[in-house]
Amino acid sequence: MRVIAFFLVGLAVHVIFFISIFDIYFTSPLVHGMTPRATTLTPPASRLVLLVADGLRADSLLTLLPDGSSRAPYLRSVIEESGTWGVSHTRVPTESRPGHVALIAGFYEDVSAVAKGWKENPVEFDSVFNESRHTWCWGSPDILPMFAKGASGDHVYTYTYPAEEEDFASTDASRLDSWVFTQVKSFFQSAKSNSSLRASLLEDKNVLFLHLLGIDTNGHAHRPMSQEYLDNIGLVDTGVAELVSIVEEFFGYDGRTAYVFTSDHGMTNWGSHGAGHPSETLTPLVVWGAGVHNALRVTEPQPYDDGYLQDWKLEHLRRVDVSQADIAPLMASLIGVPIPVNSVGVLPHTYLNNSDLFKAESMYTNAIQVLEQFKMKMTQKKETTLSFRFSPYQQLTESKQAGFINKARMLIQLEKYEDAISLCQSLITHSLEGLVYYHTYDRFFLGCSVVLGFVGWTSYVVLVILKTHARLNRHPSILRQMPSYTLERLCMCVTVVITGFLLIQRSPVTYYIYCLLPVPIWYSVLKESRTLTDLIQSAPSLPLWKCFGYFVLVAFGVELLVASFFYRAVLTVGLAVLSLWPFLSGLVGKAKFHSLSWFLGSLFLALFPLMPVVGREPNIHLVTCAGLLALFTSACYLWSSRRRTPLHLGDRQQFVAQMLHVAVCAYVPSLTHSSLQQKQGLPLLNQIISWTTLGSSLLVPLLSSTRLFHRLLSIFLSLAATYLLLSTGSEALFLPVLSWLMFVWINIEQEAMLAQGVSGRQELSTIDFSANIDIAKIRHLKLDDIRRSYFFVFFIITAFFGTGNIASINSFDPASVYCFLTVFKPFIMGGLMMWKVIIPFIIVMCTFETIQVVTQLSSRSLFLIVLVISDLMALHFFFLVQDYGSWLDIGTSISHYVIVMSMTIFLMLLSVFTHILTSQRLVLWRRPKMNSTVVQSPMGSTDSSSSNNEAAVEYRTVLLAIFPVVLVSGTISLSLMTHILKSSSTSITSIAVLNLIFAHFVFLVTVPFRIYYYVTQHWGLGFTWCKVVSAMIHIHMYMSFIFYVVILITRLMAFYHKAEQQASFRSIHALLVSGVVWMGVLVLVPCIMYFSYGRDTGDNGEKNGTLCFHFGRNIKSGAKVFNYIVSMLIIVVAAVLTALQANVLRVLYREHRQGCTSQQDFDAQLKSLCFALVMVVCFIPYHVFRLHYLENIHLQHINEVFLSLTTFNCLDMLTFLGRRTFLCASW
């Protein structure tokens, strides 16, 4: 129990350190409360047409064809004659959402915003659309809704196509752009006859926004050099030309329309975006129309030395580069609306063709608008900082601000417009610097407390290792320990001082955590100071020089790993050094074959970090080769070991089946890719194979024997099958090579241990994972174990960087998930990519688990050393985090820290996971042999025969497989849901959904207790708590059922009665009602439970608190009737509701095909059907079985399994994620 507590504390500490960087670095820069500013002069344009060609690179648009013509002749003519052009520089992350926010709202979204909401805006922000009189948008459902939702009032109208259209493999993606152009055309057509629409179009300050996703989609699917991508540019160009003529004709050629053509981000040569490569950050900007300068011919060379002007043959035309956010103030000043209040853009006044007065006034407005943000930020900071700690930003004190403003006004009055403009520009620069200054004000302070906590934690772990796992001379303590009450008092004082300090500063809650966390950590360190004195006293007896040598080696090794984050090739050097290890340590004499294998394996593996990660061409033949290699090595192993460890018949069948499976999976990618190349889409059979392989990959190994190499082989085969499906090229070979090296490592470690004279060698192949480790055999830690742990960390890093690098995390190649799906679904694709990254980790982790078993170490001691090593790395990266340099450097430095921190957390979880994966066995049809580890049968219980116990073991394993899955996936779906769901709506449905979330939450909290019980087979938490946990599964089931019924009935009523509007409650009433219901349930049920449920159990095991969840026998005959009624009721209600819902959908589907219903209605009802199906799938089987069970109480174990299946309804929230339109629907 102490160990579990230690790991939980460690997990918590690391999670806090991890989250801390979100508060230190990733806080939202936005401030609120400024007033919008606009110039009073008449703007040059009445309306603006904004065209965003998603994912269009600057060079793709501007490079000429070999024959000297352009693939975008219309835009080229604009650049050469009527417009102004330049390159717009975007920032990282180069994703659609941040790009559009920068374009339209004028600020760069911080990374936290991307993390918080993939599609919805996490904060309210002002945009050009919001400031406009009307905005009409056409385009993708991913982008438009966020601006429509962010806008106050109802003046942003969006027209989107259904999300399914974005399938980027089988059909022609340029259709997305044709759709937009056609819609706009018919919009203007209808405006001619619709007088109110015409009237609003004729007003000023209007915006038309066309979002063209085709180019991006084609780029992802075929890469930017493809004919599809380039043809799409031509299509967009034609569309733009046509659009301009339609617009001009509609407005009678009044010359009051301004046009802006740009893109949100570029794209790499291999079809991805997100990072900071020039191909991603350089986007074209072409502006023309009312108020825009004509093309200006220049003769002298322009101040750009990137060589693009020559490449594009545009040296003779003036180029004006901007930052992406500058486009927002440009658009605002063209149509005379206020600049969005959070904009950090600087008006590129050279684009304007207007009086100097207008330019100067616009610039002045821009400066005042940015200065307002600065002032607001300063006020906020001043309010929350102690006056003696507050040092204002020196470049822009209050007097300097006033000086700037007065001087600017004066210069404008004196008609010195040039000077006024440059003065305003410097004011903007200072304000922006000041914004950053105040934004990062607390960084140093927080950083210090995090480092303090870090160092404290690491020293504590070192002390724990020394105390419990190393052999120190324990002198009877001569030095008196620091009296602990003094220590406690000291800590109390420090706590009070820190809390007071933070209270006065009115710091956010999280600051308390970061600042107070070091106190208990250092308290524990100081309490262990005795171990330190022990160490000092036993120092003379230790081999000091050897220790020192090890210390230097490990420090060097850690630095090597840190360096490998910057240069993957360092890993190659590391592996080359490692390959010599058997020769340097003299093991080669004892194990020639293994040493040679180690040498060759390391060298082979060393090749992988040298290969490029991104931008390589897919080579499906290599994937097939990798499959064959995996088969060959496994066959070799099985053949060579057939004498020593003969296989059971069942095992042999399983291995043959698994190897056949790998063979199939080696073939599927090449089949899929050839089918995609012929544009025949993804074959359904391949898709089914892929998904079943993925789903079964972790279950199949559990079926195999738990003998050491048999289990490892089974894990390898099943993971290799999945890995092959996710591979596109040489990286597929990585897994077999890595696994081979790991296999050799296990063998060689045992030799190393023998060489050190540890007795009790056990034949490797006879070791069993599930056998309990003999406590007496566990040895103390030696210096050599530091090397083992270091090897492990090294291999984990190799597993991570062997086939990837930092860039490949944020810019993945969608080609690698084509075996699974081809529609763009970021969550699922991201999940699959993560799984691909994790598979090598699992292999290494399983090896580490094996080595712990082989070298007779307790599983924790080695892991503690690993913890220290990775904490040292994390600390190093914490210092390397920087907030200067290019945006890319900052991003990379932060992501290094994130990776190492999450690695530590992740390794902790993974170690538990692999422990289960290696030691548990699922038995589906055979009886397991009785062995001594089976739970002691409780004495005196009426039916605890041995067969019942066997059954108990079997079902326990099943339950052990089910509940972790429910816990993990339930938690994920809940957290996703709480992020997405906005509690602003108070319709019955959304309240029911909120209640449902609460029910899931309460239940999920109790699941860890269940898992803990099934793992340890011992309920040490008391009978009452057992009843609570046991009841919670029922409460959860019935409450969810009630909410499902409420949701379904409301939606059905709405459909059948065509209800105009769902009843809407005052939110406080809704909360009250829900609260009362839950109070009732959570108070009433425990009362009932206390008085009847499980009262007169005859089970001693329960009474003395070792067993739990055996209440079946207590059902009395009265309760039995009640149970019958409830079960029947649930079955009938569920079936009827599902049938009704299916009927609704059938009706809607028919209407839908005739175009009578909107997509949204249809989607909402489809969602209801999903709910109904969840209800049917989860609840009906259990209740049908329950009818049978009530007469056959001895089937209790099966009942538990059925009961556990009902908990899968925690995943109901995932039905929300399937479609993107749900947030627009009437939920």
Ligand SMILES: [Zn+2]
């Ligand atoms: Zn995009």
Ligand SMILES: [Zn+2]
């Ligand atoms: Zn994209």
